[in-house]
Amino acid sequence: MTDTVSTARSEDLFAEAQGLMPGGVSSPVRAFKSVSGVPRFIERGEGPYLVDVDGNRYIDYVLSFGPLLLGHAPDAVTQAITEQAAKGTSYGAPSPLEVRLAHQIQDRYPSMERLRFVNSGTEGAMSAVRAARAFTGRNKVVKFDGHYHGHADLLLAKAGSGVATLGLPDSPGVPAAVTADTLVIPFNDEAAVREVFEREGSEIAALLVEPIAGNMGLVRPRDGYLQMLREVTETHGALLVFDEVMVGFRVHPGGAQALYDVTPDLTVLGKVIGGGLPVGAYGGRADVMKLVAPDGPVYQAGTLSGNPLAMAAGLALLGEVDATGAWEAAAEAARTTAEAVQSAADAAGVPVVTDAVGTMFGFFFNDRSLFSFEDVQTSDKAAFSRLHGLLLERRVYLPPSPFEACFTSSAHTPDVVETAAEAFQSAFAAL
Known part of the structure; x- marks a missing residue:
């Protein structure tokens, strides 16, 4: 048509919203700054x-x-949310739904020996880095130019997605001291990885990567690249952290780590596991995760973490995927x-x-x-x-x-795709 x-x-609505919210939106890319026309409400x-x-x-x-x-x-998810809402929307206490969803995730991501639910991918990435720093006793973190791990200060360095869209390689309001220990290198460049670890490997706590980039468009790793990251981080005693918030369950039912047969030390998830409700999770090796409170001294908490609505939605979605x-x-x-x-x-x-x-x-x-x-x-x-x-x-x-x-x-x-193809x-x- x-x-x-x-x-x-x-x-x-956009005109009204601009008088109420920055740019008239709750997340920058929605403002249509990189394309023509008005955002569709x-x-x-x-x-x-x-x-x-x-x-x-x-x-x-x-x-x-x-x-x-x-x-x-989808009926399965909306029904699960409706039924759970009638039982309460938030408890501030554990629920069986958390245990069930944790099992479902662990079945698909066996590298996540222990995991913690949070409310967003940003929170998950921030918390994973904190745990990695505590475990290694080191401060520096390596990330890749164009990879986006949420808007936590330490990771908002030359990020992709909405930040790249706005042409902001860094963000005002982030102190230089906060990102001083964030080392940014090009993706798919083996020499850059080896050079930064040879130079500063004894101070690097973690390497954080989108195993398949999704926030600068869809960009795959070169053949053998993720395996090389695994080898280099192990050699230097740093943790390998896969940010699978976007690609998790999407590129493979077991994520990029299953697709490429590479086992990270920590994984960050989000999106699919909440069935469309706000959610995140991080987890990995039991010896790293045992440092997280209350088992250990690394503090992280959240009032709505493990929210029963999100847990119910995630369980329903994964169940439907398995069944159909x-x-x-x-x-x-x-x-x-x-x-x-x-x-x-x-x-x-x-x-x-x-x-x-x-x-x-x-x-x-x-x-x-x-x-x-x-x-x-x-x-x-x-x-x-x-x-x-x-x-x-x-x-x-x-x-x-x-x-x-x-x-x-x-x-x-197929008929929908055919219409789109036309x-x-x-x-x-x-x-």
Whole structure:
């Protein structure tokens, strides 16, 4: 469909919101600063679709940036939330749901011998680094340029995703002293890893990595790269921390660590394990996690950690995935959608490189494979902005940034993907 899309109500709400919230949004990328037009204010989600306040219905490839592996408002999850809400929304005390979900996670991530539920990926990454520093008695942390681990001060150094979208390599308000022990190196550069560890290995507590980058677009590790990280960190007595908040359960039912057969010391999760409700978790080796209070002196707490609504939603989602083959269906949708994007671009003579891993896909306006944040930045951002607007006119909703991966769900059935493919064909032709 290419008929005129009305955005009058979204425009009014955005104008009102800008007088109430910074940029009119609760998270920066939603403000559409990297694309054209006005942010769509969403009234509801239905399976693979978003419906905005003006009544426009879009095929959704954002899916709340990852959690919605079954699509919007799946019956199993909404029923679990409704039933749990009737029993109470928060206890400030343990519940059996935490134990059950912890088992479900550990079954899929055996490297997480002990884990702790938190409320966000940011909180999980921050807490994992604290535990790693306590365990090693060291202060320095290595991260990769373009990898985003939340907005904790020490990790907000040359991050990707929303920060890269705004062109802010660091953030004002973060003291230089806080990031002085954060060492930032290029992704997929083995020489840089070995050099930083040879120079400062005795002071490095942890290396934190998105095993497959998702916050600078979808970028895989080079062959053998994660295995090299495992070897180097072990050699120097540092902990390897996999941030699988985005890719966990998405690139493989057991995460990137199962896909690549690399066992990290600590793992950070989020998104999928909450079924669309706010959640995070971190965990790993028992000897590291036993330092976390109350077993040990490393303090971390949260009023809503292990919230029964999030636990119930996560259990329902994972149960439904196991019972229905939803992961395989979503992975097929990602593969075929990526193929449709590439086909449409090729037919239009537009240089584009695409990729799909599990239930995620991505593409860049480029004519070569990309391996680092520096590579990613050579892509044509203006072309992405134009395409984003053309696809909105054709009722396809992509992340409003060239620095984000796309997601599929089991609700993205072949007929939905076929409709999207027609929209991609038309939009690329219009470029």
